[in-house]
Each structure stands twice: as structure tokens, then as C-alpha cells.
Amino acid sequence: MNPFDERTQAIVNQTAQVMEGLGITSYLVGGSVRDAMLGKTTRDVDIVVCGSANRVGDTLAESLDGHKIRIDFERDAARVIAASQDHAVVIDLLSLAGAGILPDLRRRDFTINAIATPLESAVLGTWNLIDPLGGAQDMDSKTIRAVSGKVFTEDPVRLLRAVRLSAETGFAIEPETESLIRGFAPRLTDSSPERIRSELLRILAARGAAKWVRLMDSLGLLSIVIPELDLARDVSQPREHYYDVFGHLVAALDYADQIVSNRYERDFVREMMPTFDRMDAYFGQGAADGHTRGTFLKLTALLHDIAKPQTKTVEPSGRVRFFGHSEMGEEIAGEVLARLRVGRRGIGMVRSMVRHHLRPRQMGNKGELPTNRAIHRYYRDLGDVALDTLYLNMADFLAARGPLITPAEMRNQVRVINHILTVGPQNQTVVASRKGLLTGHDIMSELQIEPGPLIGRLLKSVAEAEARGRIRNREEALKLARANIETGAVGG
Template sequence: MCALSMSSNSRIEQSHQQLFQMLGPLLIQSDKAYLVGGLVRDSLLGCIPRDLDIAVSGDASAVARSITKVLGGNLVVMDEARNYFRVVLREESRLDTIRTIDVSALYGDIFQDLARRDFTIDAMAVPLHNYLSGNWRESIIDPCNGLRDLELGLIRATGTEVFLEDSLRALRAVRLVAQLGFAIEEDTRDSIQRHAGAIQDISSERLRDELLAILAAPGASSSLYLMDELGLLLMVIPELDQGRGVTQPKEHYWDVFRHNIETVAAVEGLLERNLTPAWILDEVPWDDYLKKHFQEISSDGHSRATLCKLTGLLHDIAKPATKTVEPSGKIRFLGHNRIGADMASAILQRLRLSGKGVEMVQLMVDLHMRPGQMSQNVEIPTPRAIYRYFRRAENVAIDTIFLNLADYVAARGPYLQHAEWVAYAGMVRHILEVGLFQDEAVTQSRILDGHTLIKHLSLSSGPLVGRLLNIVKEAQAAGEIGTEEEAINLARKQMKTFHKEGVHA
């Protein structure tokens, strides 16, 4: 977490000197320009700022266009009526850590403008020329006592109308709690609860962005519980409420509602390597390859890790609808993975997640039990079964394996025993290691291609060739063949089987 410091933080200031020197000439169109919001807050806390917020007098759109032209990026109209624009810098255009530059027109003078902002810790400003001079801490404009709340570690609304003006600010308060480790001031908390229902009127895109930002921040499960306490979680994903109080088989510690959230915690603990007890992590493979895999940006500007946490939240969304209790008392949730995949897809389409993101989550939900079902009693799955899983799971095979491990940890909760975990995690680790080896072996050492197959078996191009090549790849992955001759013989033998079944080239 960051800590308040009024002393100079030269590392942060120097890292942005080039950016601000470039911005200076672009702001001559404005009589006054101020750095406001997160940059001032983060600089005071010693955090590395990611976004820049500038308030200017005059035409903010002209300033934003100039910044876009000079620095390179995309201009987004955030609120034309309020003269509010965002410059999203292209990766190659970014200077140090800054990703976006928000430009807005001053509402009245700087004091009136800051009074309209959401939280006191973001209602501070510094004239741009003072920031460049190096003595900016002496020039902080702080009409809402943001410095006081930084010292107290509080998220406090600037006024009583904050959440009426923009109800999304309630979710932003939760995100700030996660990012800064602060607490929400009591009156602010009460106000959020009173106006929680209003976030249903917020655009799906804005809800999506805040939800993903909350999941991306540390302690995502704690944030979800806080959202629930404030009445916000079910305003975003009302389907989750159906799991509250829904009991599960005796192996499960939590009801369905809490299990979904605890799975988010387990995903994060596995990927951040901070899950306790420590012996859980001893059985889970981790290296630079896996670390980079989960850092990869996958959807809506967020990483695979964030998407995996989102999937953890939704993976058992259909359990309430599929629950049955047999006369013996046995509880079943038949088909909850398949139905849940469709439900998750509908929820995420409603939130305007990208098509790629929806497909990834949908597939993970559908397959989240599969790694544990590939063998009986934690026996080692066959190479063929592992190959088929990786082929079916496509680009979320690794992600789904980690989701499955997290699901197991969250299901047992405090009931989890060391010996059972060693056995289960060992089996799943085998799936991961063999699957990655097979993928590398088949990709780098292809022993038969379509042209050669067509030539030797006198085939025509078409779906049959693809089927035969898949059979060859599976046999190669299973270690049953290793040469072109063996591959051709296998394909020829399979053709005889196809002919008996009435399949022709």
C-alpha cells in the first residue's frame, strides 16, 4: 500500500518531467491549467500514477485534440456536455507509466470545480507550472480537506449530492478501498447504501469497466463482499443472489453465493502466490511462462488473471437453477456447467464485455470441472484424454486448470486436508505439464501435413483430411507414433474404418 508523504518524491516527479514539458506548449490555448485528482493523490502517497487528469479553462476539446495529435493515441469523448475528453495513449506513445490523459473544462473557478468532484482525496489540484517547478506541495489547492483524509486513510464524499450526480462513484469508492487500503467514511457509506439502486441506470460499459477494475485490484473477494454489504453487487449481477443460502454437498464449506466469491479469492491467491496455508502453493506449478500467460491482456484492456477471477465469480451461477435432492438426500447440480456457461454469456453480453472475453469466460465455465473428471479417484489421466482436453479448451486450457484448482480450494474451505490436496493437485499438475509438453511437441515436430497425406492416400482436399490429421496429432501427442511413415499407416488404417462406416473421401 502507498503511504502519505509531503516530502519530495523525485523519482515520480522526474519520471514525468518529459511528459509535462511536452504538455506545456499544448496548454497555451488555456489561461489556466491544473493537475487534479489521482495524479496529485498518488504523488502524495508515493504511488506511481497511471492516469493524468487536467482541468483547463477554455476549450477542453481543442486541448485534448492537440495532445492526441502530438503524443499519439485515441481521443474518446467521455461527456461532451461537460466538455470532458480522454486521450488513450498508444503503447508506443506512453511516457513512463501514464496510460490515459483526461482533459476537462473548469466548472467555474478551480475551487468550484474541485467541490463538484467525488471524493475529498481526489479534490485536490496543483497549477501545472508549479508542478514543473518542483515546489508543488506548497501550492496544493485543497478546499475539501483531502490532505486530512489522506492522513486518516478515508474515502469521504465531497458533498451530499455526489452519488445523485453520478451513482457509478459508489463502485469507484470500492475500487479506491482496494487500491489504497483505505476505509469508507461512515456518512459516505450510508449515502452509498441509500443510493445503491441508482447504479442500474448507469451504462453497461461503465459498469463493466468498474467491475473489471475492482477485480483487477488486490483483494478482489474482499471488494465483492464490500459491494454486497453496500447493496451494489446485486445491482450489477443480480443473478448471484439466487445462490445465497443454497446449500451444497457435505464436501462444500460455503453456500453457493459465498463459494463463488471464495473462488475469486482462491484464483487470486494461486496467481499472486499468497494463498494460505503455504502447502497449497507447494503443489501448484509456477514459472515465468505461467506468470506471463496470466499477465497477457485478453479482453477490454484486462489480463487473463482478471478474466479468470471474473469466471470464478460466475462459474457456479447456474447451481441454484439446477439443484435437485434425491430421496437418499444426495444433492446434485446436473448440467450446471453447461447452463451456467450460457448464463455467464448472457450476463457478460449485458455488461458489454468484448466478444472474445465472453467466449473465454463461457468456455471456462463450461469446462471448469473437466480437469477433475478426466480420471477416477485422482488416477493419472491418459495422454489421449489430456490432449483432447487441451484441444477442447483451446486458448483457455491453462486458465481453466487454475480455475479448477481454485474451485477445489474454495469448495473445501477450512475442511481442506493436506493429503487430499497433494493427491488432487498432483493429478491436475500432471494434466498441465503433459498438456504443455504435448502442445510443444506437436507444434514444433509436425510429422505429417495435409499435402503429404493427400498424396499418399489419393485423397481430395476437404474435411476428411482435417479429421485424419487430428487423429494423427492425437496419436503423436499420446506418444503412439513418431514418424511420417507411422502417421501415414495410421491414417490409412483409419480410412478403412471410415469406409466401413460409410465415410468417403
């Protein structure tokens, strides 16, 4: 039943010693106990203490050689992070609510989180459970049940947490709790944007993210978190599209999730999907706000066509157009994420992907592969999200056709993406390292040019020529730069 690895268990044992030295009664609660009962491993430790959580946190942080953060002034909550080079354990401390552990558990959110065990019991491995609300029974039946009708008014972010718990555990929200969520959904706006963002990103991080977004929608929560999506409902698209705009966005999220998890519903999509070396590790990289590239790809898929309702036009012939939806979508997506207090890097990644999500299919003439020069410019312009955007483009393409997609259509799309991947890595290396055949200093010293914008334009032209294979060494690069100056090819 122990959810802790060896390093985490050692920190839990040391924490128990600190509590004993302080004469503090403490209990392991919430997610730690739930994960133990589910047989999951965790490095997040939730403890309630009979005393001031922040004062206990100061002592504990000193003992663990970690650091303490005060995370809730009203409830006297603290977080202690004990980190080694490759292992961080997070201990959340909360002062006991009420006269003892039983009143505290009755004030929690869901019955599966209202189970506790004395900290010393967890250290000894006996795990004597305190379960006044039948949480263990709900665990057995895989049910998420609100402790009472007051839980959502006391802390409205619990409305979204119910969906997140369902996503992370696979448990079903029972009907009475669903009814409560629908009724209290407008209260979610009383929660801080940071807490809403945290729950949303964890929902998107879960496998099968589109299912959980649909659950959010059915409970009236999606319209509260991202009201801009409501405009996309019932907005028809050209006949090539299977879904309306809203349905397309959710379908794109679904395909992005399949790409990130490498679990595909259709065999030919799995067999034909373009891949690159260590792709799983790439999408598992940290991106922003404690979440991965994969999660931010899924978030972007949900938002990539968010400006289509505002840009829709219908020509006299009946042809539907969405001119400028990528550019406007970049702005709207940025506003959504800024409102949710997403970090600067995350916003930048999403904005860039939304703006350029159509670009991979527009880099070459119809029926032709993009040139090396076009691919070089693509990697240069998109930089850190060049690969991510290729797979956003794949998700967009698959969602457009939906269940009507055929292997022949897939083959044409894959041909382009595979070509960009094949040609691209060498260009990406050149751009990422910013090292080519020449440096700005080379150009200034060899060609006797003063510092200024011309240097950058010359370096850009040399890098593109190198990517296309027109030049191979420093001498040829200098010759090209000199010729560009003499002919005015890059401006004066």
C-alpha cells in the same frame, strides 16, 4: 512527491508548454495528485482546463504525435494517448466546471480526489496543493469521504468507484458515505454498462478481490451489478462442501486471487500449489478490456457455479445433484458479461472456463491419472484457456473444502494437475501451432483424397496418436491415416 517516470514527466512538461502557448490555465487534479501524495507511480494524467477540453485535446494530440478520443460529450471531456513502442501515457482533459478551480473541486466525488495543483507547479516540482475540502487530512487518515450528499445522484457510477478506490488504496469508506451508498445503490442502474464493467474489473484486479466483493455486497451493489448471484444465496450443497453456493463462489474468487498474486493464507497450500515456468508473467498477460488473464480468472471464479440454483435436484436418498450446471452456467455467465459490455474475447474465455471447470478432475478414472490422449484432447478443446482452467479447477477445489482442506486432500488434487501440466505443454505446442507430422495438403496429395471433413478427422487422429507416442515421423503418420481410411475408423 512526483508520480511520473521520466518519459511521463517529459510528456507532462510538453503538455504544459502547449497550454502556455494556447494561453490556457490548467490544473493537475484527481488521481494524479492522489497518487503523487501516496508515492505511487502513474502514467495516467488528469487535467482540467479553462476552455474547451476537446479543442485543447486536438492541439495537444498533434503536438505529442498522439491521438484524441472524445470520451464525454455532455461534459466536454477528451482523452489524448501519447504512445511509443513500449510506453503509453493517457491524458484525460476535462473542461473546468464553474467559474474557477474551487467550484470545480467542490463538484468532484470524494475529498481525496478533490485536490489540485497548477500544471506549471507540477512541472517545477513545487506541487502547490489546492485543497478546499480537507482531502489531504482524509489522505492522512486513509478515509474515503463523499464531497457531498449529491455526488451519487450526479453520477451514480461513483457508488461503485468508492469500493474501487478502497480496493486500490486500502482506505476505509467512512460511515456516512457508506450510508449514502446503501441508500442510493439502486441508482447504479442509471450508469452505462461500460462504466460499471470498468469499475468492476478494476475491483477484481485489486489484491484481496474477495474482500472488496464482500464490501460491494454489504453496500447493496453486488445485487445490482450481478443480480444472478442472489439466487445462489442459502443454496445448500453436498456435505463435502463447506459453504453454500454463494459462499463457495466468493471463496473460489479468494483462492483464484491467492493463485494469481502468489500470496497464500495457508503454508501447505503455497508449498503444494502446482506451478509452471513464468506463471506470474502468464497471468499478467493482457486478456480483454485492458485487463489481464489473472483478472479474468478471478471473474470466472465468481461466476463458475452461477447455474447451480437452477439445476439443483435432491434424490430420494437425500443426495444433492447439479446436473448440467456447467453448461447452463456457460450461458448465464455469457449473458451477464454481454450485459456489462465485456469484449468478445473476454466473454469467450469466461464461457469456456465455466463450461470446462470440472473437466481436469474428470479426465481419468477415480484414483487414476488421465491418459495422454485425454490430456491432448483437453488442450485441444480449451486452447487459449487450458492453463487458466486448471487453476480455476484448483480454486474450485479449495473453495469446496474451505478451512477443512487437509494436506492429504490437497495432495490428491495436486497429483492430477501436476500430471496435466507435465504432459500438457508438448501437446499444447502441437495444438497451438497447428503443425504436426502431416498437413491437410499431405493427406490429399499422398492419399488421393478430395477436400472435405474427412481431412480434419484424419489430422485429428494423427495428432492424438502423436501425442500418445504411437507415431513419431511422417511415414508412420501416413500409414496410420491410410489404415484409418481402409478400416473406416474415422468415418467416410
